Each structure stands twice: as C-alpha cells, then as structure tokens.
Amino acid sequence: MDVALLIAAAAGAGWVDAVVGGGGLVLIPALLIADPGLAPATAMGTNKLAAVFGTASAAWRFSRHVPMNWRRLLPVFGTAIFFAGVGATVASVLPKAIFTPIVLALLVAVGLFVALNPSFGGHGTQEKSRLSVLAGLVVAGVVIAFYDGVMGPGTGTFLIISLTALVGTSFLESSAMAKVINTGTNLGALVVFAIGGHILWLLGLSLAVANIVGAQIGSHMAIGRGSAFVRWVLLGVVVVMVGKLSYDMLT
Numbered sequence: 001m002d003v004a005l006l007i008a009a010a011a012g013a014g015w016v017d018a019v020v021g022g023g024g025l026v027l028i029p030a031l032l033i034a035d036p037g038l039a040p041a042t043a044m045g046t047n048k049l050a051a052v053f054g055t056a057s058a059a060w061r062f063s064r065h066v067p068m069n070w071r072r073l074l075p076v077f078g079t080a081i082f083f084a085g086v087g088a089t090v091a092s093v094l095p096k097a098i099f100t101p102i103v104l105a106l107l108v109a110v111g112l113f114v115a116l117n118p119s120f121g122g123h124g125t126q127e128k129s130r131l132s133v134l135a136g137l138v139v140a141g142v143v144i145a146f147y148d149g150v151m152g153p154g155t156g157t158f159l160i161i162s163l164t165a166l167v168g169t170s171f172l173e174s175s176a177m178a179k180v181i182n183t184g185t186n187l188g189a190l191v192v193f194a195i196g197g198h199i200l201w202l203l204g205l206s207l208a209v210a211n212i213v214g215a216q217i218g219s220h221m222a223i224g225r226g227s228a229f230v231r232w233v234l235l236g237v238v239v240v241m242v243g244k245l246s247y248d249m250l251t
Contacts, residue, residue, distance in 0.1 A: 002033075002034045003034075005030055005033070005034055006027075006030055006031065006034050006203070006207060007206075007207065007210045008210075009026050009027050009030030009031075010027055010030075010050050010207035010208075010210035010211045010214065011210040011211065011213050011214035011217075012026050012027075012214060013026040013027040013047075013050070013051070013054070013211060013214065014050075014051075014054040014058075014210065014211035014212060014213065014214025014215035014216075014217075014218065015214040015215065015217055015218035016214075016218065016233075016237060017051060017054055017055055017058065017156060017182070017211075017214075017215060017218070018054065018055075018058035018179070018214070018215040018216070018217075018218030018219040018222065019175065019218045019219075019221065019222045019229075019230060019233045019234075020156050020157055020160060020175065020230060020233050020234040020237050021154070021155055021156010021157050021158075021159065021160070021178060021182060021237070022153065022154060022155075022156055022157060022237045022240075022241060023047075023051060023054070023156075023211075024044075024047050024051065024152050024153060025153055025237075025240065025241060025244055027047045027050065027051070027207070027211075028043050028044060028047050031043040031046060031047065039198070041193070041196065041198040042198045042199070042200060044152070044189075044193065044198070045190070045193030045194070045196070045198035045199040045200075045204075046198075046199055046200045046203060046204040046207070047204075048186050048189050048190040048193055048199075049190060049193075049199050049201070049204030049205065049207075049208060050204050050205075050207040050208045050210075050211040051186045051211060052183060052186040052187050052190055052208075053208035053209075053211055053212050054208065054211035054212050054214065054215035055179050055182045055183045055186055055215065056183045057212045057215050057216060057219075058179045058215040058216070058218065058219040059176070059179035059180045059182075059183050061215075061216060061219040061220065061223070062175070062176035062179055062219055062222075062223065063176070063180075065223045066172060066173055066176040066223065067173075068173075068176055068177060068180070072133075072137060073177060073180050073181070075137075075141070076137050076140055076141035076180075076181055076184075077141075077180055077181060077183070077184040078141075078184070079141035079142055079145065079184075080140070080141045080145040080181050080182075080184030080185045080188065081145075081184045081185070081187050081188040081191075082145075082188060083141065083142050083145040083146040083149065083185075083188070084145045084146065084148050084149040084184065084185035084186070084187075084188030084189045085149060085188035085189065085191055085192050086146060086149060086188075087145065087146040087147065087148060087149020087150040087188075087189070088149035088150070088188065088189040088192035088193065089149070089192050090149075090150065091149060091150045091151070100245055100248060100249055101249070103151065103153065103154060103245060104242060104245045104246065104249070106154075106158070107154055107157070107238050107241055107242050107245070108242060110157065110158075110161050110238060111235060111238040111239065111242065113161075114161075114231065114234065114235055114238075115235060120164065120165075121160075121164045121170055121171035121174065121227055121230075121231060122170065122171070122227050122228065122231070123170055123227075127168065128166065128167060128168035132166050132167070132168070133166065133167050133168070135166050136162055136163055136165070136166025136167040137167065139162045139166065140159050140162055140163060140177075140178075140181050141181060141184075144158050144159055144162065144181075144185075145181070145184065145185045145188065148182075148185040148186075148189060149185065149188060149189045149192070152189075153241055153244070153245065154238075154241055155182060155185060156175075156178050156182055157234060157237060157238060157241070159174070159177075159178035159181055159182060160174040160175055160178050160230070160234060161174075163177055163178065170227045171227035171230040171231050171234070172222065172223070172226055172227045172230055175222055175230050179219075
C-alpha cells in the first residue's frame with residue numbers, strides 16, 4: 001500500500017472539504033488505487049473516519065472567524081447525524097445507479113447557475129422569510145444528510161448552495177455552516193460503517209491527521225480570501241465531479 005499517496009490524498013481531501021466539500025472524490029479513489037482489493041464499503045468507511053476529524057477541525061476554525069447562529073445549527077447538526085445514519089443503513093438496498101443521473105443533472109444546474117450569476121453568494125447575510133430559512137435547514141439536515149449517507153459526492157457543494165439560496169448567507173458563511181452540518185453527516189454514516197465492520201481504524205486515524213492539516217490550510221485560505229475564492233473553488237469542484245460521475249456512468 002502506497003502510504004505516501006494516501007497521506008497526500010488525505011491532505012488534499014481535507015483542503016477541498018474545508019473550502020467547498022467533495023474530499024471523498026479525492027481520498028476514496030486513492031484508497032482503491034493503493035489497495036485494489038479493498039471493498040468499496042471499507043474505502044468509504046475509512047474515508048468517513050478521516051473526514052469527520054477534518055470537517056470538525058475546519059468547523060472549529062470557521063467558528064472562530066465567521067459568525068454562526070448556533071441555535072439554528074445545533075438542531076440541524078443533530079438531525080444530520082440521524083438521517084446520514086439512515087442513509088448509510090439503506091445504502092445497500094438502494095442502487096446508487098439511480099442517483100448518479102440525478103446528481104449529475106443537479107451539479108450541472110448548480111454550476112451553470114453559479115457561473116451565470118456572479119453576484120450570487122457574494123454578499124453577507126440577506127433577510128429571508130422564516131419559511132425559506134426553515135426549508136433551507138430541513139434540506140440541509142434531512143435531505144442532503146440522507147444523500148450523504150447513501151452516496152456522498154457533492155454533499156458540501158449542495159449544502160453551500162442550499163444554505164446560500166434559502167437561508168440567505170454568503171458563500172463564506174454557508175461554507176462555515178456546511179462544515180458543522182457535514183461533521184454531523186460524516187459522524188452518522190461513520191457509526192453505521194463502524195457497526196458493519198467497514199473501517200480500517202489504524203489507517204483511517206493516520207489519514208485523519210493529514211486530513212486535519214489539509215482542512216486547516218483550506219479553512220484558513222477560505223476565511224482569508226472570502227466568498228469569491230469559495231465561489232471559484234466550488235465551480236472547479238463541480239466541473240471535476242461532473243466529469244467523474246459522467247465517466248462512472250459510461251464505464
């Protein structure tokens with residue numbers, strides 16, 4: 001097993017996750033390349049172990065610099081743990097092939113919308129109706145959390161877009177909130193993978209250290225460079241995810 005490759009991949013995944021999410025697209029393929037005989041469920045579980053530490057550390061850094069409404073976030077964090085766990089539990093029953101075209105279409109729509117609306121997500125918190133805010137929090141803590149447990153790719157991106165559009169936060173504020181919620185989704189899925197025996201604990205904890213380093217660098221850059229930086233990284237990750245999912249569909 002190429003440990004150097006995995007450490008580099010874990011650090012890169014932590015950086016991507018801290019800015020816009022999508023680190024699993026880096027670390028999971030790296031795990032499968034380093035150990036071709038590794039079961040996909042074990043790769044996903046080991047990735048979740050590393051990711052939960054990285055996202056938690058990024059959430060901590062963001063919380064020190066970006067104002068967050070914890071009265072809103074903590075209940076969403078709790079529901080995210082539960083529904084991600086439910087999603088991971090039913091993942092073996094629901095064929096992921098049915099999700100791929102839907103996720104692909106959503107990612108293309110998200111990418112086009114963000115690219116064609118330069119002002120979207122560039123401003124501070126905008127006043128939204130209670131219904132809109134509630135819808136955004138439900139989408140984040142229930143729908144996207146469940147999706148993360150079932151499949152995963154694009155979770156951070158979908159969180160940022162839904163929070164920005166419905167709650168009215170800027171890309172930077174949405175990214176900060178997304179880290180808290182994503183920590184919950186990772187934790188919920190991790191519990192299910194652990195119960196199923198799908199985690200390489202020693203390797204995962206080693207990769208968690210590199211993931212934390214990458215997450216700290218990524219969150220520092222996002223905080224320092226602001227919403228414009230998050231926007232461009234988000235568009236880049238969307239392009240990569242569209243390419244990866246398209247390739248998976250055609251092979």
